[in-house]
Amino acid sequence: MVGRPLIPRLIAAGHHVTATTRSPARAAELRAIGAEGVVADGLDARAMTQAVMQAEPHAIVHQMTALARKPDMRRFDRWFAVTNELRTRGTDILLAAARQVGVDHFVAQGYTGWTNPRTGGPVKSEHDGFDPDPLKMQRHSLAAIRYLEETVPEAVPHGVVLRYGNLYGPGASDPLVELIRKRRFPVIGDGAGVWSWTHVDDAAGATVAALERGDSGVYNVTDDEPAPVGEWLPYLAETVGAKPPMTVPVWLARIMAGSVAVRWMTEGRGSSNDRVKRALGWQPAWASWREGFRRGLSPAAATGSPEVRLGSAPAAMQRVQR
Numbered sequence: 350m351v352g353r354p355l356i357p358r359l360i361a362a363g364h365h366v367t368a369t370t371r372s373p374a375r376a377a378e379l380r381a382i383g384a385e386g387v388v389a390d391g392l393d394a395r396a397m398t399q400a401v402m403q404a405e406p407h408a409i410v411h412q413m414t415a416l417a418r419k420p421d422m423r424r425f426d427r428w429f430a431v432t433n434e435l436r437t438r439g440t441d442i443l444l445a446a447a448r449q450v451g452v453d454h455f456v457a458q459g460y461t462g463w464t465n466p467r468t469g470g471p472v473k474s475e476h477d478g479f480d481p482d483p484l485k486m487q488r489h490s491l492a493a494i495r496y497l498e499e500t501v502p503e504a505v506p507h508g509v510v511l512r513y514g515n516l517y518g519p520g521a522s523d524p525l526v527e528l529i530r531k532r533r534f535p536v537i538g539d540g541a542g543v544w545s546w547t548h549v550d551d552a553a554g555a556t557v558a559a560l561e562r563g564d565s566g567v568y569n570v571t572d573d574e575p576a577p578v579g580e581w582l583p584y585l586a587e588t589v590g591a592k593p594p595m596t597v598p599v600w601l602a603r604i605m606a607g608s609v610a611v612r613w614m615t616e617g618r619g620s621s622n623d624r625v626k627r628a629l630g631w632q633p634a635w636a637s638w639r640e641g642f643r644r645g646l647s648p649a650a651a652t653g654s655p656e657v658r659l660g661s662a663p664a665a666m667q668r669v670q671r
Contacts, residue, residue: 350414350518350520350523350552351458351516351549353519353549354549354552355412356379356383357490357555358557359560360382362557362561364390367384367385367387367400368384368385368387369388369391369400370389372388379459384402387400387403390442391413391439391442392431392434392439392442394442397442397443397446398447398449400446401443401449402450406450408454408456409454409456410457410560411439411443411455411458413439414432415435419521420524422554422607423606423607423609424608425484425486425487425490426487426488426489428548430489432490433489433490434493436494436497440457440496440497441500444500444504444505447505448473448504448505452505454505455501455508456510456559456560457501457509458510458513459494459497459510459511459513460513460514461473461513461569462514462545462613463617464480464483464494465477465480465617465619466478466479466489467616467617467618469620471575471577471619472620473618473619474620474624475567479494479495482500484608484609484612486607502564502566502567503566506565507563509565509567510566510568511552511625511670512568512656513547513552513570514569514570514571514572515545515546516547516548517548517638517641517642518641518645519547519646519647520549520550520647521607524583525585525590530590531589532592532595535580535594535602536583536594536595537596537599537602537606538597538598538602539579540577540579540582540596540614540615541577541578541579542581542614542615542616542618543575543576543617543618543619544575544577544578544617544619545572545622546581547570547571548572548633548634548641548645550634550635551635552570554630554632554634555625556599558629558631562629564628566628568625568629569621569624570631571621571633572622572623572636573633574636574637575619576638578615581595581638581642584638584639585642588646589642589646599611
């Protein structure tokens with residue numbers, strides 16, 4: 350989702366980019382947008398190490414995820430199983446290769462949202478840490494995110510983890526919009542859970558900023574307007590021409606959707622972007638999800654036309670040279 354808008358931005362900034370994909374067909378797509386495409390699995394240590402050695406990069410950008418199109422909130426850790434491996438073993442593979450070629454700039458994709466503590470104020474900073482009591486079906490996923498954040502900044506001189514909020518935009522919004530159109534994404538309870546959103550273009554822009562100006566550490570990359578579900582969800586439904594979402598009581602939602610959905614939509618906390626703006630001089634182009642939902646979704650979602658699957662980004666590793 351992030352690699353597709355990221356690669357052209359890196360090239361425009363004067364970098365030479367090598368991007369990995371597991372698909373030979375995607376390698377041709379990468380070449381078409383100006384990158385060198387390398388076919389390699391992020392969990393194949395030999396293949397990824399060879400890719401890094403051949404590219405001789407000055408920096409590595411780790412954007413590897415592997416989510417199925419259909420969410421599975423009841424079996425959250427199973428849904429995120431491969432992504433969790435990419436955040437742990439996949440990160441170790443890339444960092445080991447980085448050390449072999451002397452890379453000192455490493456930027457990795459993290460996440461902020463359901464991971465935040467659910468007590469206190471509605472918006473959390475990086476210093477607030479993680480939810481101390483995650484649900485059983487999210488413990489492995491939270492552990493993988495924690496591992497990424499603890500490992501990357503300590504591994505290289507300029508190790509950065511960017512905590513993207515809930516991604517939307519081309520290639521990222523279609524599954525959510527599809528559920529909303531089918532009225533299968535209701536407001537649960539009072540809808541008081543606060544979410545922070547990040548447009549994929551802003552995620553890409555922040556990644557370039559972190560690569561060129563970021564000191565080691567963890568940064569929330571979100572828009573300026575964390576908002577409760579009861580506010581953003583009806584707005585998104587209206588924007589895509591769907592009927593207003595239903596409201597479901599907590600007890601029924603727990604039976605129908607499970608505890609993850611209930612907790613996230615009723616107790617979630619948003620994320621502050623103050624640190625990334627101050628440290629990297631970055632500003633979100635889509636400062637509010639309101640404008641982003643209106644103008645920044647995929648063409649299919651914005652017009653209500655039949656869904657066009659834009660696909661997720663193939664980029665996993667970039668070679669950057671001045």
